[in-house]
Amino acid sequence: xxxxxxxxxxxxxxxxxxxxxxxxxxxxxxxxxxxxxxxxxxxxxxxxxxxxxxxxxxxxxxxxxxxxxxxxxxxxxxxxxxxxxxxxxxxxxxxxxxxxxxxxxxxxxxxxxxxxxxxxxxxxxxxxxxxxxxxxxxxxxxxxxxxxxxxxxxxxxxxxxxxxxxxxxxxxxxxxxxxxxxxxxxxxxxxxxxxxxxxxxxxxxxxxxxxxxxxxxxxxxxxxxxxxxxxxxxxxxxxxxxxxxxxxxxxxxxxxxxxxxxxxxxxxxxxxxxxxxxxxxxxxxxxxxxxxxxxxxxxxxxxxxxxxxxx
Amino acid sequence: xxxxxxxxxxxxxxxxxxxxxxxxxxxxxxxxxxxxxxxxxxxxxxxxxxxxxxxxxxxxxxxxxxxxxxxxxxxxxxxxxxxxxxxxxxxxxxxxxxxxxxxxxxxxxxxxxxxxxxxxxxxxxxxxxxxxxxxxxxxxxxxxxxxxxxxxxxxxxxxxxxxxxxxxxxxxxxxxxxxxxxxxxxxxxxxxxxxxxxxxxxxxxxxxxxxxxxxxxxxxxxxxxxxxxxxxxxxxxxxxxxxxxxxxxxxxxxxxxxxxxxxxxxxxxxxxxxxxxxxxxxxxxxxxxxxxxxxxxxxxxxxxxxxxxxxxxxxxxxxxxxxxxxxxxxxxxxxxxxxxxxxxxxxxxxxxxxxxxxxxxxxxxxxxxxxxxxxxxxxxxxxxxxxxxxxxxxxxxxxxxxxxxxxxxxxxxxxxxxxxxxxxxxxxxxxxxxxxxxxxxxxxxxxxxxxxxxxxxxxxxxxxxxxxxxxxxxxxxxxxxxxxxxxxxxxxxxxxxxxxxxxxxxxxxxxxxxxxxxxxxxxxxxxxxxxxxxxxxxxxxxxxxxxxxxxxxxxxxxxxxxxxxxxxxxxxxxxxxxxxxxxxxxxxxxxxxxxxxxxxxxxxxxxxxxxxxxxxxxxxxxxxxxxxxxxxx
Ligand SMILES: Cc1ncc(C[n+]2csc(CCOP(=O)(O)OP(=O)(O)O)c2C)c(N)n1
Ligand code: SF4
Numbered sequence: 001x002x003x004x005x006x007x008x009x010x011x012x013x014x015x016x017x018x019x020x021x022x023x024x025x026x027x028x029x030x031x032x033x034x035x036x037x038x039x040x041x042x043x044x045x046x047x048x049x050x051x052x053x054x055x056x057x058x059x060x061x062x063x064x065x066x067x068x069x070x071x072x073x074x075x076x077x078x079x080x081x082x083x084x085x086x087x088x089x090x091x092x093x094x095x096x097x098x099x100x101x102x103x104x105x106x107x108x109x110x111x112x113x114x115x116x117x118x119x120x121x122x123x124x125x126x127x128x129x130x131x132x133x134x135x136x137x138x139x140x141x142x143x144x145x146x147x148x149x150x151x152x153x154x155x156x157x158x159x160x161x162x163x164x165x166x167x168x169x170x171x172x173x174x175x176x177x178x179x180x181x182x183x184x185x186x187x188x189x190x191x192x193x194x195x196x197x198x199x200x201x202x203x204x205x206x207x208x209x210x211x212x213x214x215x216x217x218x219x220x221x222x223x224x225x226x227x228x229x230x231x232x233x234x235x236x237x238x239x240x241x242x243x244x245x246x247x248x249x250x251x252x253x254x255x256x257x258x259x260x261x262x263x264x265x266x267x268x269x270x271x272x273x274x275x276x277x278x279x280x281x282x283x284x285x286x287x288x289x290x291x292x293x294x295x296x297x298x299x300x301x302x303x304x305x306x307x308x309x310x311x
Numbered sequence: 312x313x314x315x316x317x318x319x320x321x322x323x324x325x326x327x328x329x330x331x332x333x334x335x336x337x338x339x340x341x342x343x344x345x346x347x348x349x350x351x352x353x354x355x356x357x358x359x360x361x362x363x364x365x366x367x368x369x370x371x372x373x374x375x376x377x378x379x380x381x382x383x384x385x386x387x388x389x390x391x392x393x394x395x396x397x398x399x400x401x402x403x404x405x406x407x408x409x410x411x412x413x414x415x416x417x418x419x420x421x422x423x424x425x426x427x428x429x430x431x432x433x434x435x436x437x438x439x440x441x442x443x444x445x446x447x448x449x450x451x452x453x454x455x456x457x458x459x460x461x462x463x464x465x466x467x468x469x470x471x472x473x474x475x476x477x478x479x480x481x482x483x484x485x486x487x488x489x490x491x492x493x494x495x496x497x498x499x500x501x502x503x504x505x506x507x508x509x510x511x512x513x514x515x516x517x518x519x520x521x522x523x524x525x526x527x528x529x530x531x532x533x534x535x536x537x538x539x540x541x542x543x544x545x546x547x548x549x550x551x552x553x554x555x556x557x558x559x560x561x562x563x564x565x566x567x568x569x570x571x572x573x574x575x576x577x578x579x580x581x582x583x584x585x586x587x588x589x590x591x592x593x594x595x596x597x598x599x600x601x602x603x604x605x606x607x608x609x610x611x612x613x614x615x616x617x618x619x620x621x622x623x624x625x626x627x628x629x630x631x632x633x634x635x636x637x638x639x640x641x642x643x644x645x646x647x648x649x650x651x652x653x654x655x656x657x658x659x660x661x662x663x664x665x666x667x668x669x670x671x672x673x674x675x676x677x678x679x680x681x682x683x684x685x686x687x688x689x690x691x692x693x694x695x696x697x698x699x700x701x702x703x704x705x706x707x708x709x710x711x712x713x714x715x716x717x718x719x720x721x722x723x724x725x726x727x728x729x730x731x732x733x734x735x736x737x738x739x740x741x742x743x744x745x746x747x748x749x750x751x752x753x754x755x756x757x758x759x760x761x762x763x764x765x766x767x768x769x770x771x772x773x774x775x776x777x778x779x780x781x782x783x784x785x786x787x788x789x790x791x792x793x794x795x796x797x798x799x800x801x802x803x804x805x806x807x808x809x810x811x812x813x814x815x816x817x818x819x820x821x822x823x824x825x826x827x828x829x830x831x832x833x834x835x836x837x838x839x840x841x842x843x844x845x846x847x848x849x850x851x852x853x854x855x856x857x858x859x860x861x862x863x864x865x866x867x868x869x870x871x872x873x874x875x876x877x878x879x880x881x882x883x884x885x886x887x888x889x890x891x892x893x894x895x896x897x898x899x900x901x902x903x904x905x906x907x908x909x910x911x912x913x914x915x916x917x918x919x920x921x922x923x924x925x926x927x928x929x930x931x932x933x934x935x936x937x938x939x940x941x942x943x944x
Contacts, residue, residue, distance in 0.1 A: 003727060004762035021737040022780055056598070056761045061772075068769055069780055072738050074761035076597055077771035077781075078590070079620050085587040089594030089602070090761065092578055093552060097598065097761055118583040278578075285576045289551050290599025290760050292576075293721040300717035301575045303543035307710055310533035311338070 003294035006053035007096045013046040020072040033210025036184025044194040050098045058087040060103030062138045064131035081112030084119045094288035102129040106136045109145040120174035125273035127197040127204045133212040141215030167207045168248040177202035179266040183209035202273045228263040316369035318380035322407040325362045332466040333364035339483035340368040344526030349705040350376040355643045361406040374833025378915040381419040384469045387427020426453030446519035460499030471507030477523040530709040537701030538563035540675025548683035549719035551577030552602040554591035558610040560702035561633040585610035589617035592628045599760035605631025619658035624770040625690035634698040645909030646699035649881040665693040666858040670832025687722030700911045701830040730765035739778035742768035754797035803859035813864040817850030824875035825851040838917035860893040882907045901941040908935035
């Protein structure tokens with residue numbers, strides 16, 4: 001289709017193509033983990049073989065939400081917590097697009113928690129990256145849903161009385177078909193995981209540990225990371241829900257005890273994506289909706305033909 | 312109040328099949344050549360609870376439910392169907408009879424199911440029958456239904472009895488039944504229908520005067536609700552994506568769309584909440600589809616932030632707001648026009664949106680088409696504002712009103728060929744260009760669609776520069792704000808080009824005016840006719856372009872009259888305030904007639920309201936309406 005000829009164009013793709021002429025230093029602090037996500041994502045794109053122009057990156061609000069400014073693709077910097085619903089619909093309207101949604105832990109697990117649960121449940125075909133720095137960065141260091149219990153901030157001066165959210169387990173129980181955790185300080189693993197997540201046909205959730213040296217001095221980057229796949233100490237079947245679930249719980253408990261377990265936790269390649277389910281049910285067309293509006297020969301149905309039932 | 316019309320009320324418990332029976336009966340009347348208007352009254356309960364549907368039919372155009380009614384079919388009901396529960400809610404069972412007597416006209420007809428209802432339980436029944444010269448037919452509809460089929464078919468028996476008493480040709484009803492059912496069910500229903508028809512003719516003396524009017528409409532007519540009008544308008548504009556979350560009465564338009572979209576190659580999504588619903592519409596539109604969402608008051612409140620997002624990112628969307636009585640959850644099944652200011656001003660900052668308020672099902676169709684056209688051409692959110700009355704009320708519309716070509720134009724987008732020539736900056740397409748003068752799109756910069764080569768840009772809810780990057784540069788801010796805000800003026804000009812823009816009803820040189828918006832249109836037109844017949848001099852304007860406001864038309868209208876009544880269904884005169892705010896004058900000329908009891912205006916209330924304020928004397932104490940004068944000038 002002429003209107004979208006950037007899609008499916010086969011050629012060698014260079015990661016520099018994803019760099020607009022604008023500097024992330026403009027908003028991100030020196031040493032911020034967000035740089036790591038940006039870099040890993042740019043490195044993963046050529047691996048996946050996607051063009052900037054067939055990629056749509058939808059972000060929320062927060063320091064993390066600025067990712068779409070520094071990544072050159074079609075972008076949508078939406079509102080706090082709402083990247084997923086915007087992204088979901090774009091993917092449904094044009095299934096040929098590579099759709100990535102991204103935001104912070106406050107954005108994704110707090111205000112957008114409902115959307116997270118439902119997007120995972122429906123298994124939309126997209127990648128969701130959550131910059132998990134255990135803090136609200138942009139609004140200057142308030143306690144976030146992943147901040148540890150007892151965490152003190154200006155809004156929790158006596159220390160948070162809440163247990164942190166368990167993003168991996170939450171993604172799994174909600175229905176995500178791919179769940180992983182990686183970290184900004186682990187660029188190789190991050191690139192591999194993002195590549196795999198984008199290639200996965202279903203909802204791929206990546207809890208991306210990022211450090212916020214400005215507001216969160218306890219950032220996890222200072223402790224050694226263990227990759228659960230590389231380590232002989234952890235043996236579990238990532239296609240088995242039960243085993244994956246146990247492993248996630250271990251990782252989530254360990255995180256707040258100073259042991260950072262990363263890697264792939266769950267991968268279900270058999271479950272059809274939501275788009276596929278909907279197509280099977282006759283509820284969604286194969287081809288992008290947008291193409292039709294550019295196609296002069298498309299036969300548009302008319303409401304006039306529906307009037308029989310009203311006579 | 313003449314009886315050259317039939318106003319037939321079928322009453323019972325919700326779950327009694329009142330809706331489907333009345334739909335069919337209304338169609339039968341339409342097929343006999345009459346114009347039809349329906350009014351649905353129901354409580355916020357699923358089973359049980361007193362409910363009725365009114366069908367008004369006459370040879371001339373019908374524009375409102377009319378005043379009161381003249382034929383009651385009271386069905387025995389399903390108030391206490393749950394076997395675990397005793398017959399509950401006190402005397403609920405006799406409600407189909409007792410609750411409806413107040414509005415029955417003198418000389419009216421009552422048919423009730425003596426198999427289930429006991430008129431002697433109503434204390435003053437006989438006395439009232441006598442006083443009002445009502446003609447009562449007690450028929451064992453349940454018994455009749457049971458004998459030939461199943462008990463639930465008692466509404467068919469009721470329709471058969473109605474047809475006999477009104478001297479109607481059964482054929483219209485039989486044809487409709489044959490379309491809707493088959494096999495044993497059809498046989499049983501037909502038999503019950505005929506049996507009831509004959510037994511009423513054979514066993515009862517017909518003492519009443521009311522007969523079905525004879526109709527003569529030439530046009531092929533269809534019976535549609537405002538929600539159908541909106542849905543069909545959207546489909547004809549090429550809307551192929553809808554996302555929603557159920558909320559009465561918005562659910563009507565949402566379900567109609569959902570019934571058709573899959574087979575038309577479109578997508579309908581039920582999502583987790585209204586924030587998601589509006590956000591999905593934005594995502595789909597960004598990706599190049601014509602998209603819509605909507606809700607009612609509370610759900611629309613949740614859409615406030617996405618609405619602003621659509622505005623600043625210049626992503627076209629159409630939202631429907633189906634008003635019901637508020638505040639908060641208010642009265643879910645009752646109409647009100649109380650969300651006007653909510654829809655006009657919700658969302659932060661100087662945000663702009665287009666608002667249309669159609670007045671009847673035919674206008675719902677046209678205005679929804681307009682809403683899509685404007686939204687996509689100008690890249691701005693457009694809202695179709697209507698209410699519970701228009702949502703579910705059906706009206707006959709000439710079929711050829713819908714005989715219009717589809718419009719799949721996606722508005723101001725660039726082609727890939729244009730993108731090859733386009734100026735880029737920072738590796739991105741200048742999607743939010745300021746100086747796009749040659750393009751001839753007043754205030755509008757053209758957008759690219761994801762997937763188009765050379766078109767990548769960032770849509771951002773933050774203030775942004777020409778390629779979409781966040782920018783707090785004061786000069787950029789002013790230019791972008793001015794560009795976005797200038798759209799409303801351009802839209803106002805475009806809308807004004809339409810010849811019958813904001814039509815005036817009634818004699819041009821009338822002394823007094825009645826100003827209204829939305830679903831009160833028909834009632835007011837009927838009231839205007841009656842007032843002029845009674846020797847008053849009145850004309851009316853029902854405003855459907857709410858934002859941008861048609862300042863010139865309304866100014867001319869108000870200048871031409873001595874005084875004007877502003878009729879609206881809310882307590883705080885929101886529309887009158889909007890008129891005064893937009894025009895900055897006329898305070899001394901405007902008087903509000905307000906109604907907010909959960910029921911739509913009846914023509915008589917508008918007539919009396921007018922007479923009490925502008926034309927002389929009238930006693931308003933019997934109605935739930937209020938007159939209020941405007942302040943300021
Ligand atoms: C509806 C709404 N509520 C609150 C805010 C203010 N706000 C902006 S960013 C943010 C927190 C972001 O934290 P997180 O998602 O963890 O991202 P980070 O900045 O740490 O990357 C908040 C509360 C907002 N923009 N919108
Ligand atoms: S505040 Fe924290 S999260 Fe935000 S840019 Fe600075 S270091 Fe990064």
